[in-house]
Amino acid sequence: MTGFGRGEASAGPFTASVEVRSVNHRFADVRVKVPSGLAGLEPVLQQRVQGRVHRGRLDVSVSVARAVGETPPLEINRDLVAAYVKAADTIRRDFGLTGEVTLQTVLALPDALSQRAAAAAPSGEEKEAVLAALDQAMTAHDAMRSEEGAILARDLRRRLESIGRLQRSLSERAPQMIPFYAKKLETRVRELAGPAGAAADPARLAQEIALTAERSDITEELVRLAGYLEQVDRLLAQTGEPVGKKLDFIMQEMNREANTINSKAIDLSMCQDAIDVKAEVEKIREQVQNLE
Numbered sequence: 045m046t047g048f049g050r051g052e053a054s055a056g057p058f059t060a061s062v063e064v065r066s067v068n069h070r071f072a073d074v075r076v077k078v079p080s081g082l083a084g085l086e087p088v089l090q091q092r093v094q095g096r097v098h099r100g101r102l103d104v105s106v107s108v109a110r111a112v113g114e115t116p117p118l119e120i121n122r123d124l125v126a127a128y129v130k131a132a133d134t135i136r137r138d139f140g141l142t143g144e145v146t147l148q149t150v151l152a153l154p155d156a157l158s159q160r161a162a163a164a165a166p167s168g169e170e171k172e173a174v175l176a177a178l179d180q181a182m183t184a185h186d187a188m189r190s191e192e193g194a195i196l197a198r199d200l201r202r203r204l205e206s207i208g209r210l211q212r213s214l215s216e217r218a219p220q221m222i223p224f225y226a227k228k229l230e231t232r233v234r235e236l237a238g239p240a241g242a243a244a245d246p247a248r249l250a251q252e253i254a255l256t257a258e259r260s261d262i263t264e265e266l267v268r269l270a271g272y273l274e275q276v277d278r279l280l281a282q283t284g285e286p287v288g289k290k291l292d293f294i295m296q297e298m299n300r301e302a303n304t305i306n307s308k309a310i311d312l313s314m315c316q317d318a319i320d321v322k323a324e325v326e327k328i329r330e331q332v333q334n335l336e
Contacts, residue, residue: 045100045196045336047189051180056169057111062104062177064093064185069101070333078106078174085171089178096182098286099336100189104181106174118157125156189336196331197280203324207298208273210317210324214305215266221311222260260310265301269321272298288335295329 049064074093076086085106093102132145150156272294279287279294299322306318 045189045192047100047185047192049181049183049185049188051177051182051184053173053176053180055173055176056167058108058167058170058173059111060106060108060170060173060177062106062174062181064102064104064178064181066097066100066102066185066189069099072098073101074104075102076104076106079108082106082108082170082174085174088171089174092175092178093182096186097336099288104178106178108170108174121156121158125150125153128153128156193336196335200276200280200328200331203328204273204276207269207321207324210321211266211269211273214262214314214317215270217311217314218262218266221309221314225260225310260308262305262308265305265308269298269301269305272301286336288332291332291335292329295325295332298325299329 045066045068047064047066050062052059052061054060072094074090074097076089076093078086078089089104089106093104128150129145135141136143276291276294279290302318302322302325306315306322309315309318
């Protein structure tokens, strides 16, 4: 599931801004980007996000600004600037080029200027601002994902209703298949024997029908399929708890039942219904692998 959230909070001279973006992923993969002075907060933020999200690849970006007059002074990286100037002189001399190194050139150099190193660890106020902004961002992010989840749940219910109709149709027709097969088998035996042929052995014919009935009985598969549908319905009705992994597992089991029904069915239309069940299950499974 995808989501976005932004939060901003202040504490003392610090104002923190946090953005959270997420895309689909089967597991929780949280990546936190913080300024160098806040590196110590990274595991705290990661743990806080993982406590609220169980699936998805999340990118968390943090920035902190100080109030006017609270910004640390800039420092000149003298060694780096001297190396750049020396290199420029060498290039100009060796290649016969013209031009001068100006103030604008130096200011544009990466890392020529930097803020004086902050404290080894963020202050209590800085941490307070960052965590408050993160909570705001996660609340907005979760709300967006909840809206997407509601849309997804409606689609899942529609597909589950389709599977339910197929299951009921199979349950109604399954008991009729064996008498139908018995009559068809008896007719076929008579045709092969011909007008002058010997009559079919009733005992052998009954035995063959019984063996076919046993191999083709899909009662257990249909009962389990109905039970899985009830479980999914209960899971979708839950609020506040992650259900994606449970639904993923149930879809695997439903797919197995559909395959078994397809292999046992002796009627082409029942095989087609089993294939239709399998197709709907596969579509649901694609969705729930990313569902929280």
